[in-house]
Amino acid sequence: MAATGSEEQGGRAYYVTTPIYYVNDAPHLGHAYTTVAGDVLTRWHRQRGEKVWYLTGTDEHGQKIMRTAEANGVTPQEWADKLVDEAWRPLWEHLDIKNDDFIRTTEKRHTDRVQEFVQDLFDKDEIYKGGYEGPYCVGCEEYKLPGELLDGEGEFAGLKLCAIHKTPVEILKEENYFFKLSEYGPKLLAHYEANPGFIQPESARNEVVNFVRQGLQDLSISRSTFDWGVPVPWDEKHVIYVWIDALLNYATAVGYNENPQKFEETFPADVHLVGKDILRFHAIIWPAMLMAQGLPLPGKVAANGWLMVGGEKMSKSNLTGIKPQDLTSHFGVDAYRWYFLRAIAFGQDGSFSWEDFSARYTSELANDYGNLASRVAAMVGKYFGGTLPEGTSGGAAEQAVRDGLAKAVTEADRKIGEELDFQGGILAIFDFVKQVNGYITEQEPWKVAKDTSPEGQAALATILYTASEALRGVAVLLNPVMPETSQKLWDSLGADAALGALADQRVADAGTWGRLPAGTTVTKGAVLFPRLEEKQA
Numbered sequence: 240m241a242a243t244g245s246e247e248q249g250g251r252a253y254y255v256t257t258p259i260y261y262v263n264d265a266p267h268l269g270h271a272y273t274t275v276a277g278d279v280l281t282r283w284h285r286q287r288g289e290k291v292w293y294l295t296g297t298d299e300h301g302q303k304i305m306r307t308a309e310a311n312g313v314t315p316q317e318w319a320d321k322l323v324d325e326a327w328r329p330l331w332e333h334l335d336i337k338n339d340d341f342i343r344t345t346e347k348r349h350t351d352r353v354q355e356f357v358q359d360l361f362d363k364d365e366i367y368k369g370g371y372e373g374p375y376c377v378g379c380e381e382y383k384l385p386g387e388l389l390d391g392e393g394e395f396a397g398l399k400l401c402a403i404h405k406t407p408v409e410i411l412k413e414e415n416y417f418f419k420l421s422e423y424g425p426k427l428l429a430h431y432e433a434n435p436g437f438i439q440p441e442s443a444r445n446e447v448v449n450f451v452r453q454g455l456q457d458l459s460i461s462r463s464t465f466d467w468g469v470p471v472p473w474d475e476k477h478v479i480y481v482w483i484d485a486l487l488n489y490a491t492a493v494g495y496n497e498n499p500q501k502f503e504e505t506f507p508a509d510v511h512l513v514g515k516d517i518l519r520f521h522a523i524i525w526p527a528m529l530m531a532q533g534l535p536l537p538g539k540v541a542a543n544g545w546l547m548v549g550g551e552k553m554s555k556s557n558l559t560g561i562k563p564q565d566l567t568s569h570f571g572v573d574a575y576r577w578y579f580l581r582a583i584a585f586g587q588d589g590s591f592s593w594e595d596f597s598a599r600y601t602s603e604l605a606n607d608y609g610n611l612a613s614r615v616a617a618m619v620g621k622y623f624g625g626t627l628p629e630g631t632s633g634g635a636a637e638q639a640v641r642d643g644l645a646k647a648v649t650e651a652d653r654k655i656g657e658e659l660d661f662q663g664g665i666l667a668i669f670d671f672v673k674q675v676n677g678y679i680t681e682q683e684p685w686k687v688a689k690d691t692s693p694e695g696q697a698a699l700a701t702i703l704y705t706a707s708e709a710l711r712g713v714a715v716l717l718n719p720v721m722p723e724t725s726q727k728l729w730d731s732l733g734a735d736a737a738l739g740a741l742a743d744q745r746v747a748d749a750g751t752w753g754r755l756p757a758g759t760t761v762t763k764g765a766v767l768f769p770r771l772e773e774k775q776a
């Protein structure tokens with residue numbers, strides 16, 4: 240997971256973050272969904288030729304982690320180290336995630352800067368001492384308002400439950416330090432009004448706006464009943480509230496108070512990708528903290544929906560957590576990366592099923608895309624000895640394919656690169672794949688090949704050049720989504736020798752017709768998407 244080299248370019252970076260994930264347990268499909276989305280987005284911008292910085296990491300403080308570590312008979316730091324080394328980092332490597340940095344909130348580069356940030360707010364009279372009593376969810380690491388709680392039933396009858404975790408809240412009473420969050424409601428509403436794209440999707444924006452309009456309470460920013468956290472610098476009987484600590488990773492990881500040039504070139508984030516259950520922290524508390532410190536606000540906070548299995552949000556607590564490796568071992572990593580962004584509209588809740596994944600894999604990947612690549616390479620091999628012929632006799636059918644590629648590039652670039660509509664961008668590319676399949680079916684090159692006249696051979700050459708050049712464009716467009724199979728296709732087309740590395744190809748050039756030169760060696764490599772064995776979930 241080394242840096243990509245994109246940071247060597249000048250100018251400001253396109254900066255994307257995932258949440259830093261809580262290390263109380265191993266990652267599941269929900270964590271991987273957000274991280275793959277960020278990887279596709281940043282790979283796309285790299286292929287635009289932009290300087291990019293992609294950050295992910297782990298949140299390692301707080302009561303929940305302390306209790307989990309105690310239950311496993313180890314220290315919180317030992318627990319965090321084990322989970323990061325054995326579960327989190329290996330999964331991102333397995334899923335071909337190309338993050339530029341991995342921040343851990345137990346690192347000194349982070350904890351020192353967190354103390355400095357909070358000290359600054361205290362010195363500016365943005366923080367004061369007080370007491371608090373109220374319902375607290377350890378799972379959320381958050382005090383809850385009465386209206387946010389559910390009435391317990393069955394074994395929890397008579398208790399109040401967290402609406403997210405469905406577990407009883409605890410009534411906590413302790414002395415805390417408070418951030419004057421209540422003063423920032425009008426400023427936040429003004430920012431939302433002036434920047435309607437700041438929170439996405441619109442449903443998430445409406446929820447946050449309505450919440451802020453009801454009036455904000457001051458935020459407890461310390462805890463004094465346990466010690467696993469960053470000490471409050473002026474009062475070490477307290478540790479800094481885990482969310483204040485965690486949110487600051489987006490600043491500390493890019494040089495806040497440590498590397499001014501890096502910070503200037505990177506901060507604030509262009510896109511914070513978050514789960515909708517942590518939207519308020521990112522869309523209310525985080526911008527208020529930045530306002531209080533006089534720092535610029537992020538470009539947008541984009542909340543993805545929940546992955547559902549059997550109608551339940553996927554998490555370890557309700558036993559619907561599925562390991563990504565359970566799926567990649569059967570479908571492959573590239574198909575995994577493709578499926579969730581293809582099947583679920585980003586920002587909406589989506590249901591996962593083994594049957595749906597199998598059906599889409601067979602129909603769209605194996606039949607439409609993989610079969611197209613195999614057929615074209617096989618015919619260039621059969622009819623032209625594996626040397627890409629020159630297309631010289633094109634007409635309306637070929638022009639339609641050229642136009643289709645240009646349209647796919649424009650739509651995919653807008654949807655993926657700007658709108659974070661991964662599903663829409665992928666569909667635009669696969670609509671073009673279907674178009675090329677239709678072109679081959681209509682042109683029937685296997686029949687044209689029987690015409691050995693110069694005109695017949697020119698027509699055959701044009702059909703196969705058109706199909707091969709179309710696949711060149713598809714390889715570039717799908718590289719951010721499915722890098723391994725895109726590389727296989729690139730190699731099959733002989734494009735590396737003719738055009739250079741796939742990662743260096745620009746999205747804007749993908750639709751420029753005729754880039755793949757005649758004379759390249761086309762080989763029929765391994766099948767991109769092998770047929771699935773009959774396998775029960």
